[in-house]
Structures are given as structure tokens and as C-alpha cells.
Amino acid sequence: MAKPEFHELTIAAVRQLTDDSVAISFSLPAELADHYDFVPGQYLTLRATVNDEDVRRSYSICSKSGDPLEVGIKKLKGGLFSTFAQSLKAGDKLQVMTPQGNFKAQPEGKHHYLLIAAGSGITPCLSIAKSVLDQEPESLITLVYGNRTTASIMFRQDINDLKDKYTTRFVSINVMSGEKQDAECLNGRIDRDKVISLIDQKLLNLSHCDGVYICGPAAMVEDVKAGLGAALSDDVAIHTELFTTGDVAREPAVVNVPVDSDALSVRIIIDGAEREVKMNPQSETVLAAAQKAGLDLPFSCAGGMCCTCRCKVVSGKTAMDMNFSLADWELEAGFTLACQTRPLDDSVLLDFDEF
Numbered sequence: 001m002a003k004p005e006f007h008e009l010t011i012a013a014v015r016q017l018t019d020d021s022v023a024i025s026f027s028l029p030a031e032l033a034d035h036y037d038f039v040p041g042q043y044l045t046l047r048a049t050v051n052d053e054d055v056r057r058s059y060s061i062c063s064k065s066g067d068p069l070e071v072g073i074k075k076l077k078g079g080l081f082s083t084f085a086q087s088l089k090a091g092d093k094l095q096v097m098t099p100q101g102n103f104k105a106q107p108e109g110k111h112h113y114l115l116i117a118a119g120s121g122i123t124p125c126l127s128i129a130k131s132v133l134d135q136e137p138e139s140l141i142t143l144v145y146g147n148r149t150t151a152s153i154m155f156r157q158d159i160n161d162l163k164d165k166y167t168t169r170f171v172s173i174n175v176m177s178g179e180k181q182d183a184e185c186l187n188g189r190i191d192r193d194k195v196i197s198l199i200d201q202k203l204l205n206l207s208h209c210d211g212v213y214i215c216g217p218a219a220m221v222e223d224v225k226a227g228l229g230a231a232l233s234d235d236v237a238i239h240t241e242l243f244t245t246g247d248v249a250r251e252p253a254v255v256n257v258p259v260d261s262d263a264l265s266v267r268i269i270i271d272g273a274e275r276e277v278k279m280n281p282q283s284e285t286v287l288a289a290a291q292k293a294g295l296d297l298p299f300s301c302a303g304g305m306c307c308t309c310r311c312k313v314v315s316g317k318t319a320m321d322m323n324f325s326l327a328d329w330e331l332e333a334g335f336t337l338a339c340q341t342r343p344l345d346d347s348v349l350l351d352f353d354e355f
């Protein structure tokens with residue numbers, strides 16, 4: 001994974017996708033081109049001062065690899081950055097972090113990928129679809145995309161263009177929760193039963209499917225994963241990306257933090273330098289404590305979803321409150337999320353320079 005670092009980029013163009021969503025593309029100076037190489041499915045963290053507040057949010061890249069960087073941003077109710085983003089225009093400048101994320105499909109070989117997205121969860125799936133169809137001439141893509149109405153479909157034109165261009169290799173299935181469609185199983189929300197029903201009705205053909213990518217709210221992602229379990233062989237990799245976690249409850253690991261440890265030391269290596277931070281693991285995470293101490297650690301969601309704050313535990317014992325983004329192999333290799341990590345003893349050393 002590339003080292004997370006911000007650069008100021010200029011907005012090249014803004015496309016209005018729906019009444020409440022835009023796609024923003026960036027101009028990339030030649031000297032930064034390598035820094036922003038991305039694998040389809042990855043995201044950018046955008047940073048700006050909004051209402052005097054330093055705000056950063058991550059948005060998935062929707063363009064195909066090799067094309068100019070473009071992200072899709074849907075306005076959320078009360079969303080500080082997503083509301084601000086609707087007024088951005090060509091020529092404006094934003095701080096943009098180098099691409100991050102584990103939700104990736106590196107185009108090569110011959111595959112049948114199933115992409116399942118709800119709402120703005122389409123953005124990384126669109127990048128994967130465009131890139132795979134363009135760069136894997138024998139691969140197939142099936143997209144199941146859930147929205148409320150036709151008017152709320154982000155990237156409707158892009159998806160139609162893919163259907164026209166790849167008539168035999170791209171199948172797109174729209175599921176609508178607020179607009180009646182002829183086939184009953186295309187109505188409602190995407191969940192476990194919906195997936196099973198699409199398979200039973202033979203609208204969803206999983207033959208030779210060898211990779212699944214699901215992106216949307218946490219409850220939908222976990223539900224769909226359960227629905228697909230029985231229909232796919234065990235060796236099919238299911239990749240997931242969460243856009244929100246608010247609807248899923250998980251027990252924080254903080255119960256393991258010693259009660260008398262009100263001032264533990266954590267040493268942090270970043271950009272080759274080591275700093276020591278005193279913190280109370282009962283009341284704050286490593287990221288929060290480091291920010292208080294004036295240390296500029298990489299982060300974006302601060303909610304365990306994006307893995308921008310990933311670092312390696314070199315020594316000592318730690319616990320994470322939540323983890324929605326690190327894969328098993330990363331946990332086994334000793335990686336942790338600083339925004340969720342609390343030290344359990346006084347010998348913790350975290351390395352942000354390890355990738």
C-alpha cells in the first residue's frame with residue numbers, strides 16, 4: 001500500500017450526476033502521476049476547511065485505471081463535506097491523499113466478477129467494472145445495483161454506456177425500493193432474501209463467478225454476504241467495503257484495557273522519527289492522543305472503516321475497539337488501526353512507515 005500523503009490538486013471538472021451527487025475529477029501534475037497510481041476499488045481522502053473546521057472524508061475512485069482521477073460524492077443529510085462538495089467547481093483546489101484501500105481488483109486474466117452496490121456504494125464498483133471490461137477482454141461483469149428511484153441512480157449514464165459497449169460481457173440489474181418494476185423480485189432493498197430470490201428466478205447467474213465485491217451500508221453488506229454464502233463455492237473471494245457502520249453494533253475491545261493504566265506511554269514511528277505520547281487508554285485511542293500531542297498521523301474516517309490509519313505493532317500489547325477494514329492477513333502480520341487502538345501495556349511501539 002502506498003504511503004498516505006496529501007498533495008494539493010486542482011479540480012479539472014465537476015459532473016452533476018443526480019440532484020444530490022457530483023463526480024469530481026482532478027488534474028494531476030506529471031511529477032505526481034506515480035503517487036496517484038491506483039488499483040480499481042481504492043479511494044481518495046479529500047481534505048478542506050469547511051465552516052472553519054478541518055474536515056477530511058474518503059471517497060472511492062470511480063474512473064478506470066489509466067484515466068484521470070475521479071470520485072463520486074453524494075450529499076448526505078447533515079454531511080459537512082458532502083454538502084460543501086456540491087458547490088465545488090473546476091479550478092478549485094483540494095488537499096487529496098494518495099490512493100488507499102484494500103477493496104481492490106487488479107485487472108488480469110479471465111474472470112466473472114459479481115458486483116453488488118447500494119446507493120453511493122457504486123463508486124468503487126464502477127471503477128472495477130470499467131477497468132476489468134477494458135483490460136480483461138474475456139472477463140464478465142454482473143452488477144446488482146440498489147437505489148430508491150431511477151432519478152437517484154448515480155452514474156446512470158456511465159452504466160448505460162458500459163451496457164452499450166460491452167453487450168455480451170456486462171449485465172446490470174437494477175433493484176428499486178421506491179419505484180415499481182415489472183419483475184417483482186427487482187423491487188425492494190438488496191438483502192439476503194433479495195439475492196437468493198434473484199438467483200432462484202435465474203436473473204442472477206453465478207456460473208463461473210470467481211470474485212464478489214460488495215459495497216454499501218454495513219448491514220446490507222453482511223446480509224448479502226450471508227445470502228451468497230450457500231450459492232458460491234468456498235474458494236470464491238468475497239471482498240467488502242463499508243460506507244457506513246452506524247447500523248451494525250460490535251463490542252468494543254476496550255473492556256480489556258487495565259483500569260489503573262491512566263497514563264501509558266506509546267512510542268510512534270512516522271517519517272523515520274520516533275515520538276512518545278502519554279495517553280489514557282480508558283478515554284482515548286492512539287489517534288486521538290497523538291492528535292492532542294500535535295502529531296500529524298494519517299487518518300480519514302476515524303471509524304475503523306477505511307484503514308488510512310493502518311500501522312504496525314512492533315512491540316507491546318494493544319486492542320482495537322472496532323475493525324471493519326483490516327483483513328485477516330494484516331491482523332496476523334501485526335497491523336492495527338490507530339483510530340481504534342488502545343495500548344494494554346507500557347511497551348507499545350507503533351510504526352507508520354511499515355506498509
Ligand code: FES
Nearest residue numbers: 300302306307339
Ligand atoms: S481512519 Fe479510517 S480506519 Fe482509522
